[in-house]
Structure formats: structure tokens, C-alpha cells
Amino acid sequence: xxxxxxxxxxxxxxxxxxxxxxxxxxxxxxxxxxxxxxxxxxxxxxxxxxxxxxxxxxxxxxxxxxxxxxxxxxxxxxxxxxxxxxxxxxxxxxxxxxxxxxxxxxxxxxxxxxxxxxxxxxxxxxxxxxxxxxxxxxxxxxxxxxxxxxxxxx
Numbered sequence: 208x209x210x211x212x213x214x215x216x217x218x219x220x221x222x223x224x225x226x227x228x229x230x231x232x233x234x235x236x237x238x239x240x241x242x243x244x245x246x247x248x249x250x251x252x253x254x255x256x257x258x259x260x261x262x263x264x265x266x267x268x269x270x271x272x273x274x275x276x277x278x279x280x281x282x283x284x285x286x287x288x289x290x291x292x293x294x295x296x297x298x299x300x301x302x303x304x305x306x307x308x309x310x311x312x313x314x315x316x317x318x319x320x321x322x323x324x325x326x327x328x329x330x331x332x333x334x335x336x337x338x339x340x341x342x343x344x345x346x347x348x349x350x351x352x353x354x355x356x357x358x359x360x361x
Contacts, residue, residue: 213253217246225249232256305361313341313359317348324359 220228225245229237232252239245255261261269306326307313313324324344325332333344341355349358 210250210254210257214246214250217249305356313361315359322348 217225217228222240222242222245225242226237226239228249229239229245232249237245237248239248309326309328311326313326315322315324322333322344324341327337331338331341331344333347338344338347341359341361342353343355345353345355345358355361
């Protein structure tokens with residue numbers, strides 16, 4: 208049997224024909240309907256059959272490794288943790304190094320109007336409203352998303 212010719216034949220088969228060929232080669236049905244997957248699996252098995260597959264030594268070594276390994280085929284049905292981790296998370300505001308200190312006022316002229324933003328300890332204040340980011344202020348001003356640092360030339 209010439210493997211190259213077999214591969215050409217496989218590539219010209221329909222999915223239905225490939226599933227039938229899979230059954231012949233593997234001796235069992237398949238649920239797969241992915242054409243490329245079926246071609247690869249069948250080609251692999253044909254090559255293994257033609258070339259002899261793994262050597263006996265390789266088979267024994269693989270069996271030893273499997274026997275030594277602690278394999279779990281399925282996850283346990285019940286899984287409990289005696290002391291579950293504390294799920295309380297505290298989000299702390301990390302000051303960006305590109306920003307000046309709290310209390311500093313950033314100014315920018317936009318459409319003839321002077322925009323003045325005060326940097327707070329945990330955000331920004333503009334026009335009496337608190338913001339988490341400069342990008343939020345820029346979006347409210349322009350109606351489109353901006354990188355806040357770029358908008359305010361920082």
C-alpha cells in the first residue's frame with residue numbers, strides 16, 4: 208500500500224466516506240464530522256499500520272509511565288475546600304506616576320473654553336463631578352473616547 212496514494216484518495220473523499228473509512232481502519236464508529244480531523248486521524252493510523260507503529264520497547268516504556276503517573280480520568284463529583292480562601296478584595300487606587308500630586312489643577316483649552324480638572328487623592332474633579340479617569344472627562348467633553356493623558360497633554 209502506497210501511503211502517498213492513500214492520502215490523495217483521502218483528500219478527495221467526502222465526510223461520509225471518511226467516516227466509513229475511519230470505521231474500517233479503527234474498527235469503531237466516530238462521531239467526528241470535521242473533514243480535516245478525520246483525514247489526519249485516518250492517515251496517522253494508516254501510517255502506523257504500514258510502518259509498524261511504536262516499537263515494543265516504546266510501548267513498554269509508555270505503559271510504565273502511565274502506571275507511575277497519578278492520572279485522573281474525571282474530575283471528582285464532589286469537591287470541597289475545608290478552609291475556602293477569603294473572597295474579600297480591596298481595590299486600592301494606584302496613583303499613576305504620570306500624574307502630578309493631588310490638589311494640582313490640569314488645564315486645557317477645548318473649543319474656546321478653558322477646562323480645569325483638579326486631581327484628587329482617588330480620582331478627578333471637573334465641573335463639580337467626580338471621575339475615575341481622565342478618559343472619562345475627555346469622553347464627556349468631546350463625545351468620543353480619548354486617551355485621557357493624550358487629551359490633557361500629560
